[in-house]
Amino acid sequence: MFQELLENLRAQKPLIHCITNYVTANDCANLLLACGASPIMADDPAEAADITALSAGLVLNIGTLHQAVLPAMEGAGRRARALGHPVVLDPVGAGASAFRTAAARRLLEEVHPTLLRGNASELKTLAGGRGDSRGVDAAAADRVTPQNLDQMAAFVKALSARTGAVVAMTGAIDLVSDASTTFCIYNGHPAMGRVTGTGCQLSALSAAFLAANPDAPLAAAAAAVCAMGLCGEIAYARLGPQEGNATYRNYIIDAMDRLAPDTLEQGARYEMR
Amino acid sequence: MFQELLENLRAQKPLIHCITNYVTANDCANLLLACGASPIMADDPAEAADITALSAGLVLNIGTLHQAVLPAMEGAGRRARALGHPVVLDPVGAGASAFRTAAARRLLEEVHPTLLRGNASELKTLAGGRGDSRGVDAAAADRVTPQNLDQMAAFVKALSARTGAVVAMTGAIDLVSDASTTFCIYNGHPAMGRVTGTGCQLSALSAAFLAANPDAPLAAAAAAVCAMGLCGEIAYARLGPQEGNATYRNYIIDAMDRLAPDTLEQGARYEMR
Amino acid sequence: MFQELLENLRAQKPLIHCITNYVTANDCANLLLACGASPIMADDPAEAADITALSAGLVLNIGTLHQAVLPAMEGAGRRARALGHPVVLDPVGAGASAFRTAAARRLLEEVHPTLLRGNASELKTLAGGRGDSRGVDAAAADRVTPQNLDQMAAFVKALSARTGAVVAMTGAIDLVSDASTTFCIYNGHPAMGRVTGTGCQLSALSAAFLAANPDAPLAAAAAAVCAMGLCGEIAYARLGPQEGNATYRNYIIDAMDRLAPDTLEQGARYEMR
Numbered sequence: 062m063f064q065e066l067l068e069n070l071r072a073q074k075p076l077i078h079c080i081t082n083y084v085t086a087n088d089c090a091n092l093l094l095a096c097g098a099s100p101i102m103a104d105d106p107a108e109a110a111d112i113t114a115l116s117a118g119l120v121l122n123i124g125t126l127h128q129a130v131l132p133a134m135e136g137a138g139r140r141a142r143a144l145g146h147p148v149v150l151d152p153v154g155a156g157a158s159a160f161r162t163a164a165a166r167r168l169l170e171e172v173h174p175t176l177l178r179g180n181a182s183e184l185k186t187l188a189g190g191r192g193d194s195r196g197v198d199a200a201a202a203d204r205v206t207p208q209n210l211d212q213m214a215a216f217v218k219a220l221s222a223r224t225g226a227v228v229a230m231t232g233a234i235d236l237v238s239d240a241s242t243t244f245c246i247y248n249g250h251p252a253m254g255r256v257t258g259t260g261c262q263l264s265a266l267s268a269a270f271l272a273a274n275p276d277a278p279l280a281a282a283a284a285a286v287c288a289m290g291l292c293g294e295i296a297y298a299r300l301g302p303q304e305g306n307a308t309y310r311n312y313i314i315d316a317m318d319r320l321a322p323d324t325l326e327q328g329a330r331y332e333m334r
Numbered sequence: 335m336f337q338e339l340l341e342n343l344r345a346q347k348p349l350i351h352c353i354t355n356y357v358t359a360n361d362c363a364n365l366l367l368a369c370g371a372s373p374i375m376a377d378d379p380a381e382a383a384d385i386t387a388l389s390a391g392l393v394l395n396i397g398t399l400h401q402a403v404l405p406a407m408e409g410a411g412r413r414a415r416a417l418g419h420p421v422v423l424d425p426v427g428a429g430a431s432a433f434r435t436a437a438a439r440r441l442l443e444e445v446h447p448t449l450l451r452g453n454a455s456e457l458k459t460l461a462g463g464r465g466d467s468r469g470v471d472a473a474a475a476d477r478v479t480p481q482n483l484d485q486m487a488a489f490v491k492a493l494s495a496r497t498g499a500v501v502a503m504t505g506a507i508d509l510v511s512d513a514s515t516t517f518c519i520y521n522g523h524p525a526m527g528r529v530t531g532t533g534c535q536l537s538a539l540s541a542a543f544l545a546a547n548p549d550a551p552l553a554a555a556a557a558a559v560c561a562m563g564l565c566g567e568i569a570y571a572r573l574g575p576q577e578g579n580a581t582y583r584n585y586i587i588d589a590m591d592r593l594a595p596d597t598l599e600q601g602a603r604y605e606m607r
Numbered sequence: 608m609f610q611e612l613l614e615n616l617r618a619q620k621p622l623i624h625c626i627t628n629y630v631t632a633n634d635c636a637n638l639l640l641a642c643g644a645s646p647i648m649a650d651d652p653a654e655a656a657d658i659t660a661l662s663a664g665l666v667l668n669i670g671t672l673h674q675a676v677l678p679a680m681e682g683a684g685r686r687a688r689a690l691g692h693p694v695v696l697d698p699v700g701a702g703a704s705a706f707r708t709a710a711a712r713r714l715l716e717e718v719h720p721t722l723l724r725g726n727a728s729e730l731k732t733l734a735g736g737r738g739d740s741r742g743v744d745a746a747a748a749d750r751v752t753p754q755n756l757d758q759m760a761a762f763v764k765a766l767s768a769r770t771g772a773v774v775a776m777t778g779a780i781d782l783v784s785d786a787s788t789t790f791c792i793y794n795g796h797p798a799m800g801r802v803t804g805t806g807c808q809l810s811a812l813s814a815a816f817l818a819a820n821p822d823a824p825l826a827a828a829a830a831a832v833c834a835m836g837l838c839g840e841i842a843y844a845r846l847g848p849q850e851g852n853a854t855y856r857n858y859i860i861d862a863m864d865r866l867a868p869d870t871l872e873q874g875a876r877y878e879m880r
């Protein structure tokens with residue numbers, strides 16, 4: 062199934078509009094090019110909605126949110142939804158400040174994203190509970206483990222039902238869910254946490270998969286999560302004894318550039334519930 | 335000829351002020367260091383003109399333009415011209431939104447750049463025609479090919495005559511022209527389109543070549559285009575079977591760092607019309 | 608001594624809040640992850656102080672300062688000091704414009720940073736003298752050499768006494784001083800000057816060392832300077848004949864990711880005065 066979704070992405074080369082943070086914008090752009098999509102970044106309210114109209118998908122990432130950019134996110138988000146384009150909301154650091162939490166909630170309510178992707182702390186914050194955000198990483202108490210998997214799966218399913226968005230909670234085990242079905246995904250490598258922006262890249266990649274597969278948002282999001290994790294595995298296997306997180310960062314994007322659709326099909330490790 | 339232009343750049347180590355987008359700013363800085371120049375980025379209106387006065391060349395790149403930065407670009411641009419410093423205008427995405435198109439036209443008219451560098455869609459938009467901008471990439475219909483080369487060469491020559499700027503239209507074939515002479519340049523590799531910001535890097539490199547060779551802006555711009563394309567070729571030849579666009583990005587900058595002036599002289603592939 | 612300081616950093620994994628420039632933010636984030644810390648970037652006045660309160664250390668870097676961000680720096684800086692968190696001020700380009708010079712002085716006076724890290728030109732500017740800033744690099748006349756080492760050491764010691772901050776002046780020889788003791792550090796490689804942001808990375812690294820070693824700010828800053836320089840040496844030794852500054856950039860961060868505490872202990876080259 063995932064093979065076809067990646068083939069669609071490579072064939073359609075969707076233009077993805079990212080309103081995102083300046084820390085990882087370059088990696089998001091190169092990752093989008095690697096997967097077969099094309100990036101455009103534009104975050105001024107004077108043009109954000111126009112750029113969205115030209116694009117096939119939108120990413121709203123609040124990693125270094127500025128007050129002046131929030132209206133651009135809202136305007137672009139509404140335009141994208143009006144046009145039927147997928148919108149991915151990445152609530153980076155929600156819970157870390159009142160400003161971020163409020164902005165993430167506002168975007169969730171105003172824009173009704175197609176996909177909500179975050180770590181457990183961020184998603185718990187958005188769900189109204191208390192996420193123990195430690196900056197932009199999930200708190201230890203919020204990690205998905207084999208022990209709390211059932212509970213976490215019920216959480217993402219309920220959050221999807223309530224918001225209408227596909228929900229992707231990423232961590233050691235990734236959960237991707239709509240209101241009826243949940244993918245539990247086992248791809249990835251712990252070392253990805255030592256590379257800044259792998260989550261941001263995944264959000265951008267998800268928008269590309271969703272744009273190319275508009276009728277299958279749940280499967281598209283799951284395919285993106287598997288693809289990102291699989292590239293993390295392939296890249297890790299390449300690392301030599303002197304190579305660290307900077308080289309790993311490059312190898313992950315390289316792996317996406319080289320990822321064959323059937324490699325994704327065979328390498329995806331997940332179960333559906 | 336190009337050998338001497340690169341030798342001048344390496345000897346003079348010009349400081350280049352970039353008012354540019356946050357997506358590719360790091361690559362522009364490292365590319366400038368690689369070629370022998372020195373970068374400084376400063377885009378607040380409170381200091382932009384002062385920083386320009388300290389520098390030897392200026393780049394205005396509207397890749398992620400903010401309304402608040404436009405006055406900084408205008409102020410720095412006017413100061414640079416008043417001081418006789420070269421100004422490179424890179425109208426990234428002109429045509430993709432009314433805001434970008436208006437900003438690019440305004441900068442062209444207010445600042446009178448020394449060099450205008452963009453893809454065919456962007457330059458057609460600036461020329462008042464309709465460029466089929468697809469985000470930040472040239473539309474397929476706007477690509478320079480052997481078939482439309484004469485027509486495109488006439489276009490850039492006319493645009494140069496009208497604006498007073500050297501015009502560099504980059505694509506599969508690159509055209510660099512003033513009102514009387516056109517370089518048709520065949521360096522480069524298609525894979526460069528899979529690395530974000532190679533165009534931005536070329537604009538920064540062009541400013542460095544122009545600053546070090548103030549009496550030969552046309553040749554300096556052509557040398558920059560050849561050098562960037564040649565580095566793309568050298569870097570591509572280094573790529574191994576697992577390496578993709580992230581490694582390619584690094585190898586291009588590496589190649590600039592190692593580019594010997596006589597390698598540029600011998601590797602430049604162009605004809606003059 | 609430095610071995611233990613790095614072990615503390617790896618054990619505590621401090622969250623470091625960077626209000627920094629967009630050119631090198633990604634490198635700072637990956638360098639922080641490489642050393643064992645965790646990065647968060649947030650520069651809007653609406654949240655900067657809240658993010659600081661959640662963090663263990665703060666970096667104020669004015670490399671691409673915007674007027675709107677200055678209040679965020681002041682607010683976060685005051686909050687950090689009130690909480691007893693270390694604050695590192697990196698006055699990038701002080702002296703290059705009146706705006707930067709005034710901002711750097713204001714932050715020095717308002718925030719009372721724990722560590723002031725810059726090149727000789729920047730620090731001379733802050734000391735009220737005239738630094739011959741050439742953009743973001745130190746002027747040739749300001750370089751620390753064996754010939755002017757005594758004079759420079761006296762300068763940093765006096766600047767530390769006057770400001771109450773540990774002062775780190777970095778260049779070919781690095782000087783790290785409080786009011787009584789000065790480290791003269793001989794680690795590093797000249798090629799580091801061809802990679803953008805190694806100074807920014809050092810400031811971020813210093814904040815991590817200071818956060819993990821609150822009782823020994825002088826030694827922590829000296830350890831950070833030695834570690835960064837040592838990684839520059841290790842990375843340089845890895846470079847092959849086709850590799851330039853882009854690969855060098857990655858290898859420096861890789862080296863930090865792989866740096867064993869006893870390697871730092873044995874590789875640190877310094878004398879104390």
